[in-house]
Amino acid sequence: MKRWLLILLSSSTLAAAVALAGDGGQAGRYMEVDDYLGSAFPDGVPNVQVLWVSGELREDIEQVLGHRFGKLRTRYWYNGESSVWVLEEIGKELPITIGVTIRDGSITNVKVLEFRESRGWEVKYPFFTDQFRDASLDKKHRLDRDIDGITGATLSVSAVTRIARVALILHENITATS
């Protein structure tokens, strides 16, 4: 009888610990856009520019996203070598704000700037975002490497991966036209 009581008590404690661990205390704003720009352009942040997303560019982006791109234009910062894109994509219900820096068609940095949902915030850690370093696109707009997922953060992983691909497409567009 005592043994059963002990097992019951241990299970309840474990269940409570798991419930508390999933409290979502890790969501939040991790970095301001200005700080991200400062780290991407240590010699001075270039002026913000605007890219209207229409035609074939919009089609390519929406194919990657799997849904409508929710804006008519997007802003970016470009100093002739590197470009920075601050984009949003929904993980499950709320948007994740992600900064992506690209140079010579390859990603140099991915940073989760703000995460608003209670689950999946583990994508903010460098062990995940560092996987995108040096990634580029193939002809079908897929990343040239596999990105390892995180258990319990499948939708967030997928959202960050999609945004990395979209940023590469956008960079491709501005460098092809400039």
Added chain:
Amino acid sequence: MLNHGHRLGIDQTYVGPGWVTKLYGIEAPPPSDSFAAGGHRATLLGETLYFDRSRLLKGVSALNGMTVTEGLFAIAGDSSVILSSSEGERVDEIDLTGMLPGPIQRIGLKGGRVVVMSGGKYFVADAMLAGFSPATEENGSGIDWADATPAPADLVAELQNDFLGETLTIERVTADIHSGRILGPAGAYFMDFIALSLIVLSMTGLFQWRQRRNGNGRRNGNGNGNGNGNGHSH
């Protein structure tokens, strides 16, 4: 069904306004603010921002004004400026959180440039409406500030109906039917009772089955030797 809600899309499919929303006691809030400019109107209902009759953006905590320049409508939220076309398509959203000393208080126009006021200071947009910078010599004079005006009653009724249509997902209703909460606390207790009853019934059934099996065994084992030999012997 609940385990696959996202894949099935029921977490994004809404039960329209009607008896279900009435059952939940959900009522659309009154508009918190409404601003008109250039023959169009921005209205905030709950956290949904409407441009005329179409939904522009969700998750907006405040509406602090709307102005128009070069065919672009600049709508001030709490810490961002949302840009809309005259058709109600979201053009862009400029997040000013890191720049402003506090929430946006007002938005207006001066010399064709959009100006926002925050913490008593002024910030002016560039010509492309892509970014804002502090206005060092701005004293607030000559700015055509946006002022709130009440939204027409028919528009409010239409927006409230639209708002109610996006409050309850099928996933939520299904989960509440499953837990009994759709009938309130009594429904949840009823479902608890049913669930506990099922556990108790299955346990007592197992107990009875075991008793009967043991009983048969005893009868077979203690009988007069006519048993089939499968029973227990003592």
